[in-house]
Amino acid sequence: MEINLIAETLKFLVLGMSTVFMFLVLMVLVLNLQSKIIRKFFPHKEEVSIPKRPIAQKGNLAVIAAIAASLQSYKKSK
Amino acid sequence: MEINLIAETLKFLVLGMSTVFMFLVLMVLVLNLQSKIIRKFFPHKEEVSIPKRPIAQKGNLAVIAAIAASLQSYKKSK
Amino acid sequence: MEINLIAETLKFLVLGMSTVFMFLVLMVLVLNLQSKIIRKFFPHKEEVSIPKRPIAQKGNLAVIAAIAASLQSYKKSK
Amino acid sequence: MKKLIISWMFFLGIACMTTSLMASDIAKEDLNKDYKSKSVSELFSSLYESTGLNAMINPQEGLVSHGLKVSTFNQGAGRVVMIAICFTLFYLAIAKGFEPLLLIPIAFGGFLANIPVADIAGPEGFLGILFNIGISTGLFPLLIFMGVGAMTDFGPLIANPKTALLGGAAQLGIFGTIVGAAVLTEYTGFINFSLKDACAIGIIGGADGPTSIFVATRLAPELLGAIAVAAYSYMALVPIIQPPIMRALTSKEERLIKMEQLREVSKLEKIIFPLTIMVLCIIILPDATPLIGALAFGNFARESGVIKRLSETMENALINIVTIFLGLSVGSKLAAEKFLVPETLGILFLGLIAFAMGTAGGVIMAQIMNKFSKQKINPLIGSAGVSAVPMAARVSNKEGMKEDPTNMLLMHAMGPNVAGVIGSAVAAGVLLSIFK
């Protein structure tokens, strides 16, 4: 069967744009709702529930250590 | 043939715990022996035989360089 | 057919050393030519045409930030 | 020192001797069975035959490379043309700052793929091996998306969700381009795109490199090289393509609109956001979940705040390594016999259309929304809906400041900008689901 490419792709356009908008409109609704719920039930105290960073972050520590050492030697050099 | 699962696993327990202990007891003996030998023949001078780190450790050098540069600019800014 | 290994490898020696030298001699010629062209047509202003580094280099920025923070706190601690 | 080496050799020697009795009794003659002795001049002439010079000036009829028959033109001049194109990309990336992070590896991959004789992009060459590991399987684009997720702050979108609609409208570029590809096929004699090809080309309008590559790998693998080059080139051209369109479609008053400051977004909202879009995506369009899922995982790792080790690795070592491999292996599809076809011209042309349409879609959507809402949106941020994070948002900001230097649109434009990423992943899901 011969396919009319342009008709076919126009259908894709309708299908695709509807789906994209459906998704995003739903997202907007959910985000608005969610934000209301969160601001009502967890008013700005949620930061507290996040524990401090695990100490295991060695790489950074090494940098900090290097900095500290360097500052130390700098202090002495003065 | 029907297998008695519980009997079978109890045998594994005996086998497994013996092996684990055999391994660790042997390890304890060897470590004790080794430590005596090392302390006798290489009394605290082994640190010397370890050569300095190869210079190729670029990443760290870059950090140090950044620190140095930053200290430099800080000195000037005063 | 019996192959004389030594004769064969001597031929490889001639072939290989000629190719290596052909390559490197050509490279010398091209590099000399190229350097003349570049020094004539782009006399030391090419540095200008290189744009500044993209800002995306987070890793380094983090280091710099750490240094800055550390300097900051060091200043205060005095 | 020397003693040590000598004694080591001696020790080894004895060990070897003990085994030498049972050593290989292969006759020496048999060792080189497959080798035929050649004279020095034969060696030189066969070396000459294996030079690139000879391969290019004496092309062979019917040569097969990378699994495709290569025309004599493409064996010689075609390769030179392709290498020249790769060098042009180098120039644009280095001197003009065009998306160098991807264009340099891609162009270098293309350079390597056009080397005669070596067949580096073939199934046994290292580009071919990388391609099979990471591109055919879809792994590399998803890992890039993970890194993008770990780098992206969705805060501005959460603060003002309705700007997401701008990111939706900008996807018009994708679907409009698909229609355009169909038109080209119907009305030109020499460009032939199948429907799958058309859809893969359309994704260029999504302004999202990894999404383009992911979709092209599934729908039109033979166009991958051209699509990737077009996608990244036009993303790099955002600051040149968008402004005239933005100015043509908006009035001075519109460009002067000041938007109210974004509210602060709590940590909790940011943590929940990637899960929310995942749940929506599962309900509506599971075919988009590999892409959205990778993005959401990266972002969740970032916002959770407790696995910094991992999220930092995703946005540094991991994404860098994958970028190198992805770029090189995508570049391997720039071999002359794949790129120098009329379809490439069509793709480059359609890519430009796609960007223009996406830009216009976002801007016009903002104007429509302003008709129905009291909280006015500056339509300049509509253009950021094409994604191309964060360049498109910066363009919006710059255009806004041209009219009023105190009007900072950057954070407002980040909303549609990141929504554009989600929008094109959804569009990709739709297209993939059509052809399943």
Next chain:
Amino acid sequence: MKKLIISWMFFLGIACMTTSLMASDIAKEDLNKDYKSKSVSELFSSLYESTGLNAMINPQEGLVSHGLKVSTFNQGAGRVVMIAICFTLFYLAIAKGFEPLLLIPIAFGGFLANIPVADIAGPEGFLGILFNIGISTGLFPLLIFMGVGAMTDFGPLIANPKTALLGGAAQLGIFGTIVGAAVLTEYTGFINFSLKDACAIGIIGGADGPTSIFVATRLAPELLGAIAVAAYSYMALVPIIQPPIMRALTSKEERLIKMEQLREVSKLEKIIFPLTIMVLCIIILPDATPLIGALAFGNFARESGVIKRLSETMENALINIVTIFLGLSVGSKLAAEKFLVPETLGILFLGLIAFAMGTAGGVIMAQIMNKFSKQKINPLIGSAGVSAVPMAARVSNKEGMKEDPTNMLLMHAMGPNVAGVIGSAVAAGVLLSIFK
């Protein structure tokens, strides 16, 4: 700039034209042979059919996913239950700090694996691909072990080797649990573990994630998801599970025992240590050498001091990348059809038993050793023998300081703690060798 682009396109155009004469003479009609035209409403309804919503509310009889037949319950409610479980794990990891480095990737992998239609954990999905690359082959757990080796200081164990016996006794948890699994199988109607399953479950008591995963992959791949989740969850629960057991088994006097300070360990002893345990392992139990070997290599790289570049990469970029991949791909085994079986409940129950027994084993062993030795051991450090480095050692320290705030047990507890890692690797080797 524009000139350049125009001229580039022109140049490309000419190149393309020259090849267009010989271009594909495929008839346009043939391009879309496999595509059947659909009306807009057909397209929408087929899109609806591919939504997750439809897949969950209209489950199909006999659907096969990830190579398993999925019951209609598991296609719908089962997936929702599993996603809820994954969200619970997110909560525990983020808000309660439960081993987030592994539970977040695992739970996200589980989340992705329970998405209908997309089949992300299937052999062509990206989780499935990662699984086949790294888990089926055993590569990922071994690379994690390398990183663990590069991070671990065996100094405290070398300084006081006999504390290793505590790490041995704690392996009672492993073997006791195996017996427990057999009991469950014999005396319940709905839980059926084979001997291999029982052994894989037992390893949870080793409190060592990578070892558990390594053994489960070989002995009971279909239980991998539940075993990994149980192992990491209980490792996270160490500070809650252990203290009551420790207090119940010890008297106040015992908890007050002060241990003498550890001697200094020379660099040379540390360098030789990984080689020593390797040699022992080769002589006694070569089946444990992949695990012990990876650990020893990492540690040797660390202690040698001359390849800092490599050992730092092992404990940073490499272990992070592998952790991401391992977590996601282990999570892919949390698909409803694999996890929502009565066996999972049994595994969770047995895991808890395993930890309790391991803890008790270590504590009681310390009391036994005190009967025969003058140098008293504080039995609180016995619990650290389960491994779970370094959390179990910290728990010992904290309990000790509760009785006497000047009594620092941390370094003493590190000895049995790291011995526990070796002990469970040996136990794993025994189990693997039984079923070879």
Next chain:
Amino acid sequence: MKKLIISWMFFLGIACMTTSLMASDIAKEDLNKDYKSKSVSELFSSLYESTGLNAMINPQEGLVSHGLKVSTFNQGAGRVVMIAICFTLFYLAIAKGFEPLLLIPIAFGGFLANIPVADIAGPEGFLGILFNIGISTGLFPLLIFMGVGAMTDFGPLIANPKTALLGGAAQLGIFGTIVGAAVLTEYTGFINFSLKDACAIGIIGGADGPTSIFVATRLAPELLGAIAVAAYSYMALVPIIQPPIMRALTSKEERLIKMEQLREVSKLEKIIFPLTIMVLCIIILPDATPLIGALAFGNFARESGVIKRLSETMENALINIVTIFLGLSVGSKLAAEKFLVPETLGILFLGLIAFAMGTAGGVIMAQIMNKFSKQKINPLIGSAGVSAVPMAARVSNKEGMKEDPTNMLLMHAMGPNVAGVIGSAVAAGVLLSIFK
């Protein structure tokens, strides 16, 4: 907390129960079909049979390991000898500083490969898996070359191109050694190298680990272990092997020659350099383009200056990870049955010859060039042509300063040094093209 866990388990329990009705109706007896009950003493004796001790003192006739038949000698004493050799390499790497970055992983790989029973280097063992992923495919050596490119500054070579000829002459070591291998084969009774073997051995003289491995993988995979060990060992011995040869061949006046200061090289020249050598390589010898291409890509990424993220990853995380994997998997070829053959002795002997010849070649070439040119070259920099970057250049510098402490030859020696890398890649291309 506890409530949460209890309620979670309860929740899970209900979910499981609902599915338990349809749960597996496999009869319990069938679960352990393939398992035969054993008594405790049987278990212990079968455990004993699987110890390494038993495997070594009771070797089996006809055992096949890593795909090769292993003689009874190699099952026992052979393995001990190999492990002793690996320990010697550890000692040299750590105490003497011999190329530890590669010798430690290689020797550890060798250690693991010689463990009985476990078959870690076999196709299912993790070393075997790594080998198949990265060495058989040629991927790892090329990635190393990329990193080397990203680390190398070709400035000194660009400033004084004619010193490249010294790097050419030093390749005499490669081809001379090939002749030497043929001589050994013809005139000894127990060493038998095929022509391919001879060529793979010759590359040791190139003083370039990755090139040696790349070529050996293609031409003589069964000699890979010995070749890699020889290549890296002799590279480490450069400061011991070279000075006597350099002093023997030069007069005091020659060693005192001061060279004029190198001109400054512009950024543009450095950017173009990798492209120039690639174009030359394409024209003359496409078979060398995988190696030269990887090197050029790394260097281009470095010099372009716009993709620092990627070039830094290449010279850090990526090269480190690949070095670990490459070292371990190359080491897997140090299994006794492959290494303890008389050919290994031949390779070690020839490797030494290769280095000596390469050194002499470079020095003599400098003397020849001085005959024809006014700008005198200090012949001490000729020895740097063997590559072994940057050690050989440092040796030149040190020898120069011995005669005249104000004579800094380091930068001058870097020219032939990096040219040596290119030279040996070209030589490798010639050899690969001969056997295609």
